[in-house]
Amino acid sequence: MRKLLVATKNEGKAREIKQLVGSYFDDVVTLNDFDNNIHIIEDGSTFEENALNKAKSIYLLFRQPTLADDSGLEVDALGGRPGVMSARYAGENATDEDRIKKLLDELKDVPENRRGAQFVCVLVFIDQQGRIYQTKGICRGKIAFETRGENGFGYDPVFIPDGFDKTFAELDSQIKNQISHRAKAFENLKKILGEIYNEGTCDK
Ligand SMILES: O=P(O)(O)OP(=O)(O)OP(=O)(O)OC[C@H]1O[C@@H](n2cnc3c(O)ncnc32)[C@H](O)[C@@H]1O
Numbered sequence: 001m002r003k004l005l006v007a008t009k010n011e012g013k014a015r016e017i018k019q020l021v022g023s024y025f026d027d028v029v030t031l032n033d034f035d036n037n038i039h040i041i042e043d044g045s046t047f048e049e050n051a052l053n054k055a056k057s058i059y060l061l062f063r064q065p066t067l068a069d070d071s072g073l074e075v076d077a078l079g080g081r082p083g084v085m086s087a088r089y090a091g092e093n094a095t096d097e098d099r100i101k102k103l104l105d106e107l108k109d110v111p112e113n114r115r116g117a118q119f120v121c122v123l124v125f126i127d128q129q130g131r132i133y134q135t136k137g138i139c140r141g142k143i144a145f146e147t148r149g150e151n152g153f154g155y156d157p158v159f160i161p162d163g164f165d166k167t168f169a170e171l172d173s174q175i176k177n178q179i180s181h182r183a184k185a186f187e188n189l190k191k192i193l194g195e196i197y198n199e200g201t202c203d204k
Pocket residue numbers: 007008009010013042069070071072073086087088119152153154155156168180182
């Protein structure tokens with residue numbers, strides 16, 4: 001029985017991670033699946049630092065294979081903001097709606113050809129023995145002028161990935177899971193998991 005602990009409290013992110021991680025684990029649980037008051041401070045200046053901090057904090061508490069995802073939206077016209085601040089862009093207790101409203105407001109005078117943006121996802125996996133692995137994925141696109149669609153989570157209703165004219169929230173979750181920043185980071189993570197779990201001979 002191989003268990004993966006995912007160091008996230010974001011339900012939308014957790015759902016995608018469960019779909020993307022594949023068959024390497026029999027059981028995938030997140031911080032929302034058990035009673036806890038664990039609060040991880042995300043004060044790093046990069047996605048890499050935050051993902052590493054989240055993964056390490058949880059691994060040190062449970063000593064089980066742990067995965068953390070730090071992600072966010074970098075908007076060209078805002079010099080890469082909100083970036084690592086994506087979750088706190090509109091304040092600590094703001095909702096996805098508040099964040100989107102603030103973003104659309106900041107971009108209200110930015111024309112279509114300057115609305116380029118990218119989603120970034122950094123995954124940090126720590127195996128049973130405490131070895132650390134990191135992967136990254138980027139998905140380019142542009143910011144819509146208004147929200148569209150109900151699928152996904154976070155900034156999905158305003159992000160139109162390159163090659164599509166629909167937002168992530170209008171696209172099927174299966175499509176998002178093929179092209180997203182998270183999907184790309186998982187492509188590389190799965191190669192690593194394959195090496196650890198399929199080719200290893202000892203119990204990891
Ligand atoms: O730290 P955890 O508990 O994992 O959950 P979080 O929501 O705080 O996650 P982050 O610190 O990584 O912040 C990421 C922000 O970017 C948003 N985000 C990340 N991936 C996204 C995606 O695939 N689609 C839309 N928004 C996304 C997300 O909603 C957050 O506001």
